Amino acid sequence: MKIFEKKIITMLLVLISGHCATVYGQEKVLDARQESIVFIASQMALGEQEVVKTAVVQGLDAGLSVNEIKEVMIQLYAYAGFPRSLNAIATLENIIKERKSKGINDREGKAASAVVFDSSKFQYGKDVQTKLTGSTATGAPQRFAPVIDTFLKEHLFADVFSRDVLDYQTREIATIAALASMTGVEGQLRSHLNVGKNVGLTEAQLRRIAFLIAVKVGWQQGNAVTGNLDSMFKSGGTRLMATVNGVTVEKVTFPNRKIAIVANVFYPAGFEKGRKYPAILIGHPAGGVKEQTAGIYAQQLSEKGFITLAFDASYQGESGGEPRFLEDPAIRVEDFRAATDYLSIHTSVDPERIGVLGICAGGGFAIKAAETEHRLKAVATVSMVDLGQLRREGLAGVLKPQMQQRLDAVAQQRTREANGEPIRYVNYVFNTPDEIPAGATGMYKEGYDYYRTPRGQHPNSQNKYVFTSLDKLMNFTALDHVEMIAPRPLLLIAGKNADSRYFSDKAYASAGGPKELFEVTGASHIDLYDRPAYVSQAVARLSEFFNKHLK
Template sequence: MTQTNGDTGLPTVAEIDRRSLLKMTGNGIAAFSLAAAVTGPATAQPQVERQGKWDKTFPQSDKVQHQKLTFKTRYGITLAGDLYRPQNARGPLAALAIGGPFGAVKEQSSGLYAQTMAEHGFVTLAFDPSYTGESSGLPRNVASPDINVEDFSAAVDCLGLLPEVDRERIGIIGICGWGGMALSAAAVDKRIKAVVASTMYDMTRVMSKGYNDSMTLEQRTRALEQLGQQRWKDAEAGQPAYQPPYNELHGGEAPFLVEYHDYYRTPRGFHPRAVNSGNAWTITTPLPFMNLPILAHIKEISPRPILLVHGEKAHSRYFSETAYAAAAEPKELLIIPGAVHTDLYDRTDVIPFNTLTTFFQKNLPAAA
């Protein structure tokens, strides 16, 4: 059911620059100087990391316990995460794995969602995707729909190994480009019992077809030819080339690009490890996204429930609307009046946390 909540064509890759890449990804395909990659012992158990100073873009809550940890994916990548537990909570508890936006880190939006949902009684895990942030993987700042969907399942592995978590009560939340990843993960991983996609992007759709599916076959072919030529350059150099810094403004940008800048490049949401905060993806990052539709099996999430949340005025709203139409029941589309795309990144007066809490309480119920 649909509710209202109270609470252009792409340039060729030869012309790739900050603006063209943004149009291909919609959120900043964004050279990230090598961060210290997190490594850990080869064990299935999550590894607790030493606590440092608070480095998030949101204030620390005194209502939850916070802990840094690492865990491994099926591909052997070590992911870095922030675990949030309700204060004085007794298990077994329902748990949520939270990722996104695409090009962000766990210290930004996903961490805010995780901390807030922990205040509402869930064990939550916000994580850095493979090859980004404090997670391991070389080269830095490369993405893949298959690897990133696996990141969600690895986070489910991690949560399910915690003694206070009920394995039968695990859900996920994906934000922006990770909303599409969350839906894809839920379709393939039946351990996920409920899924929320907030201000969702289908990254495979926008990269392969352009905004509002406006890319022509000629444009797509030209882009792929240029990406192929870039592979020759990378192979000859022995390392990948990167895009210009992301979310810089030079004048004349579309409003949604200004919105991204206002989150990622200002004190509101800037974080030095985030791809979108003035760093960059590799030039060839779009290749797998242009060849793999991640929502092909969205109907297979059923009978597990889906909640799609989007802003009324978001340029990306059509992603949630078409995903909703393609999904099977039970499903819900929640449109937030007056909200733009990035309002659902961090505006706590706009993000419907009470609705998310009710959704997961209903669909991750404790045993009678």
């Protein structure tokens, strides 16, 4: 690929990132403050105070005032109950004090103005309710117990909704987020989705809320909102798609248990609905996201005629999961199975022609999944590493003597976090050139150049992971049963100059057949991420391999 074409694709994928609802368009339809309200309201409804704390900090950093957050928490007592409202307000107060002690003075914001009811409070509330719902009808519960109707009108719609700190749209964003996170309130959720529409929230904005619920709360909850919106708008989702070289890109979500995995699906030029295509799912390196090297390979392989899917791992990128940036190898492997689930029921994919490509650590996880996932008919890797061995021993064994001391440090950190201390994060690569030690070569030096400079940097790739992930990673081995992939084919692509080459050599030696180790002359480990001269060779061989084995 020409350098100009690569830059265009990279820019396109950056534009897609974070700007789409679940298969719904690329425009950023909610601002950071509004998205923070979705996070705060959903977690307040769930009552998980540690995550409420994370959501509140995110909201303050996004520009919400203290009084705006207070107002969300005050309003939601009517939907989530006084205990959760009071707990959330206490959490907010503690956060403000803690931040102030660190020199962070959060904006207090406008306080609610006094309200004068020209008519009776009941009539005022009735007028507000009618404006929101578009109806003067009284529900069966209110008719059965009239006093609850009085409470709704005089207190919720008069006392609370008349407060001018938040407008009606913002209040409905909070209400929808809270109801979407709760069980047994399907009727109320449908009602408030309609209210959201009545007060001016667009389909795209409501679908963005559904997407955020999927990744912040759970795929099932987000999918329930999506189903209601499909019925409401009769649209099945506004599928706005980006196009480069005839390839169209669609954002989708699918579940790994309760976690929503976010992926970009690439459709080849001339894509025809009703036709069945071979498909390839692609896993990114540790610390990477789908818009980086995984997206480059997805784009170029789709240009060769495949449907491709590049996904963010659980806890990373746009995908859901808390705590953020956890590296759990068991869940990482399950991500590949979940992606296979998605492609297996895709209306345009032939379920007998699904292959997998893993890059760097994604290669090790792809191999581990493919050992027992027989729906994957052909397996390929680029610059593959076994992240378990890499974390145990370091590159070429340099950290092996320190293994026990590092596990001691993990144990001590787990105790600190169990005692309420914050999560500790560590970097995948050096953050600045000054951190790179003299004489550093290979992945140590290249990692900075790719991940922390405009060459490959992406806002969703934040160069950190949970330190205590190390105990799970050190207990993982990707290559202990490579022979189980046979008789399905295995292709391992490695740069001749890659310092990680020995991982591919080991996998090749352990594999049954058919198998191939394809060497890219002159390429290092990270050269194969994005350097056009080397990526083009890898893509050409991958295309031949998948065309042969996914007939």
